[in-house]
Amino acid sequence: MSDLDEGPQQTDEPTSNRYRRAWWWGATALWMSVIFLASAWPEHGPPAAQGTDKVLHFVAYAVLTALLFGCWRATGHRSRLVASTCYVGVIAIVYGLLLELYQLQVPGRDFQWYDILANCAGVVIAALILLYFYSSNRTVEEASITD
Secondary structure, rough: OOOOHHHOOOOOOOOOHHHHHHHHHHHHHHHHHHHHHHHHOOOOOOOOOOOHHHHHHHHHHHHHHHHHHHHHHHHOOOOOOHHHHHHHHHHHHHHHHHHHHHHHOOOOOOOOHHHHHHHHHHHHHHHHHHHHHHHHOOOOOHHHHHH
């Protein structure tokens, strides 16, 4: 009898976990693509209201941090909460820095330290919110297992 005759292969992972992981990674990839396209738009990016540029940077990277954190947790990384949050924060900040460097090659765009600062502020505030939310919702049993 061949392997094809045995029916579907059983996995240890429930289907809902695979869908949840796929959702997090898909949403994160989509959001990173949106940020990239906005950064690659020539002549100072897509039209925005005057003075909202730094607010958009802040929000974009706060959302990216939350999505990356969701990916990290959905993938099964159960390292310490602070360490997990720091990992995703570093990933988001490096992504923002690389996109700012990329903008040096885009006509009409340039590298701006204030953009990096707004990105970092969004990452840090999102990380603090995530830390507060997850640390306040853990039970004593969970805390003793993961810390």
